[in-house]
Amino acid sequence: MNISFVSNVVYPFVTGGAEKRIHEIGTRLAAEGHDVTVYGRHFWDGPEVITHEGMTLRAVASGTELYADERRSITEAIDFSTRLLPHLRRNADDHDVIIASLFPYFPVLASRLTTLGTDTPLITTWHEVWLDYWDDYLGHLAPFGKAIERLTAKTPHYPIAVSSVTADRLTEIGPSRDRIEVVPNGIDVAQIESTEPADDGFTVLYAGRLIEDKNADLLLEAFDRVAHTAPNATLGIIGDGPEHDRLEQQAQTLEHADRVTMLGFLEEYDDVLAHMRAADVFVSPSTREGFGITFAEAMAADCTVIAAEHPESAASEVIDDAGFLASPTVDDVADVLERALSGERPNTEPTTRAQRYDWDSVAEQAEQCYRRAIDGNW
Template identity: 40%
Template sequence: MKIAYVYDAVYPWVKGGVEKRIREVSVRLAERGHEVHVYGMRCWDGPATIERDGVMLHGVCPGEGLYIDGRRTVPQALRFGSSVFRPLLASGADVVDCQNFPYFSCFAAKAASMRRGTPLVVTWHEVWGDYWYDYLGRRGAFGKAVERLAAGLTDHHVAVSPSTARALEGLGVAGPVPVVPNGIDLSRIAAVPPAAEEWDVIFTGRLIRDKNVDLLLRALVRVREEVPDLRALVVGDGPERPALERLARDLGLPVTFAGFLPDYDDVIAAMKASRVFVLPSTREGFGIAALEAMACGLPVVTVDHPGNAAGDLVVEGVNGFCSGLSAGEMGEKIRAALDGGALMRDGCLRTAGGYRWEEIVRRIESVYGRSVGDVSSEMWEEGV
């Protein structure tokens, strides 16, 4: 098959969960004999189309920042959505897989797929629903309406977590929606040695409001009362970083803000040199960093929230803990994970073992095959 992926940000120039999923899946699909193309912003120097690890990357418009004041910008999403239509129309793809966010590209992909008579698969990493009002205030009604319209663009949807699949059915998508989760490269993770510098607590991710790293910092104040020599590492960058660094100083916390590390193996090495991974986010469509931490043998402390699919990965006391949104409770869960981490190591590794990329790729390949077959059947019945 000739497969086209659509997402504005491209790995490794932008390092996030969606970008990483597309990269890992596309490279493995290419190894299995498929022709794979990724259409995004041109985040790199040089020609608009380049080959990387057997996958063709197409920069359909100049790269630009994704966030202003911690929020995804509508003008950027519109520019990318309008720019991707013609390249998709000329792509010759057998199937197009468009990531649901930031939505406008889904409509462009739908128009191109209709013109070409090829199936459109929309992969859903999150469903925001009423969260749109928290994100945009009264303008959230517009975002919520666009999300519902995007859910009606195709009959071929994929959800990356069970909670996202359930939320899609709430948008009117006929179920059951196939769940194809994110995965991890267990052999690569196993081969990475721990970093030389050790940490008690680690967080990795974009420093945006919904990650709630401020909650983690306040929780560490409680932990430090019983662990005076506590050391914490925050890996990542984003608009919240200056405020978080100020808060850490005001709280007198020994927290190191490392920014984005230059290589994926560096992140894994830092995890392996840590004792507990904390993900206080209330907006996670899957929680790949939590799964990677489990693959490193780290218990995960995350929050119990309907918007946080990482909670689906956690079995209480077996591979981590779920906390409420209070610093006191999160501090208690972090202490429990620090105390019981060695006993939970096997549970963490067992959980991670169920998410190998090789199995994920076989599942997504099956979804694409069914979608192509469905469109071919429809065209046959219509006499096309």
């Protein structure tokens, strides 16, 4: 197959979940002999077109700032999409399939324009469907975000969702459920298993953005309530975000504040994995997860995972019975955490569950979807 990916940011020159997914799937398909091209911004050194790990990287626009006031820049997205059009249009017939990175939506619309009059199918990958979350993200501009999300969902294409929760939310604004394929995000199981545990690790660990929906404040309070039952237990909080200062102040007021450490953002991914490998329990009471990659990573690290049960979170789908679910309240998180600290383990070994999210398996599932789109058997 001749496969093209469209993403304004390209891994590893810019790091993030969506671009890493493209990299992991793309490099594996290239290793199998497929021609893989990634259209993106010029964030790498050297010429505009290079070969990187078997893939062709083609810059259609220069590198630029992606955020404005801590939000993805609409101007950047429109600029990239405009510059993408002539490049992709010239080559659309040469590609058997085009996979456009969903957010920030405009590149999907531009990619669709380039496929008009061709037989080249367009696939998108939906990591999240925001719906009413636009109200929190854009405030008075939320109707604009909702309209673009809805327009993208209704644009003719083949949708892939990273979880059934995301697929179900997508049906509220676009295609019917039977038109949506589910291909999860992935992890490198071998890399996680071979990572040496951190010498200064913690008994209980959280890793993720420090935003309101992640509910790290519930974990702090829950840990403080049960710390007396596990006198040697410690809690580490990895991450940064708008809630950092408030959470740090909360941590300082806890009865067991001396056993809580705010580590901030860790630059090296291996350092995060090392802390997961050292931890006994991983807790993230997040109520909004389109997938929840940290749950898969923590299971591969053989942590007992505790997540929140919530209709807007795919946590229950990701961990199934290889972890524990709690309602997003201090009482319930504390109860489940106390059981985990006492040694209770889930029915299925976490490492066994994690295998289904290995990138090799994910790439194989994605390849099958690409072939079905090309053959018209979606």
